[in-house]
Amino acid sequence: MxxxxxxxxxxxxxxxxxxxxxxxxxxxxxxxxxxxxxxxxxxxxxxxxxxxxxxxxxxTGKEAIIEAMVEDERRQARAMLLQMRDAESIQDALAMATRMFAERYRASGDAGLMTEVYAEGMRSKRTGAVLRRIEAEWVMGLTNILRVAQARGQLDASLDAAQTALFLTGMWDGMIIRQHFHAHDDPQALPAFFDNMIARLLARDGSKPETRSKAAGQPAADLLTGVEPAFVRPDTRQMSLI
Incomplete structure (x- = not known):
């Protein structure tokens, strides 16, 4: 039976x-x-x-659907901040964010949806209010991570942490959109270039951090130690993607 x-x-x-x-x-x-x-x-x-x-x-309608999508984005942003907070160094935290943004929006093809949501937030006061709350939470969380790095001597203490958080967020948003239009290229090229440029721009005391090896696929040594490595010429093909 x-x-x-x-x-x-x-x-x-x-x-x-x-x-x-x-x-x-x-x-x-x-x-x-x-x-x-x-x-x-x-x-x-x-x-x-x-x-x-x-x-x-x-x-109740499309606006309510958009708000639900934004709330889902809020949950994912919180989860990302927690992972970044637990990283061993600010280098690891920022590299993690670059990779997660790139992989998430490349895999799901949601770059267009992201722009739709933000465009609606500029038109709709209701959706815009939800987006501003998420933006405030994200920037505050990232600012705190940067301030901890400054206190540890991993990041230039003269930087305005809040403005740096906005700057980094703008770079990541731009990367998401750009990789959509360069989908035929090496999917790792643009994120790797952004990762290196962020590290160079934020290196303590203006030192040049070691460049990540794209060929080996391995993360560089500590980018923010203040030790100046030999200059590595950037890949001009990667630069042309921006």
Whole structure:
């Protein structure tokens, strides 16, 4: 007699979370394809395979969907800051951020969706308010990481940590967009170049940090020790990507 294997039934909350996640994935697919304003709720419903009533049970409209996407970004940003905080050095922390940003947006193709969300935040006061809260949390968290590095003597103490956090964030945002338009190139080239340039710009006392070896794929020695290595000529092909 065959033994019937019973599946553990999902709780109502788990089912609702899954449905909600399905709607967000479908909406993201539609937004990437046609843009936020060109996408209708009917298109989102069709993509999910759910009726309008089911979709509106989780979200009141497109703006609510965008806000949910932003909140998901907030959770991921917090997780990234925690990993950066636990890194052994500021070099490792910043290199980790460069890699995580590059891999996440390259793998998911969400660079376009990111720009859609931020563009909507400039148009909508409601979405903009949510984005500003996330921006404030991210910049504050990154600023604190930089201040700890300054206190440890790993980073130039004369730098304004908050402004440096904004500068780094702007560089990472730019990298995400640029790598979308250079997807046919070596996927490691642009992140590696950004990683090296960030380390050079933030090196303590203006010393030149050792360049990461792209060929070997290994991280360089401590970029912020203040020891000046031999100058390594940058790869001009990588520079042309910016």
């Amino acid at each position: 065959a033994t019937r294997i019973s599946k553990t039934p999902q709780s109502p909350t788990a089912k609702a979370d899954k449905k909600r996640g399905d709607v967000l994935k479908a909406a993201g697919k539609c937004f990437r394809k046609t843009g936020f304003h060109q996408t209708s709720m009917q298109q989102i419903c069709a993509e999910t395979g759910l009726g309008p009533g089911a979709v509106y049970r989780y979200f």
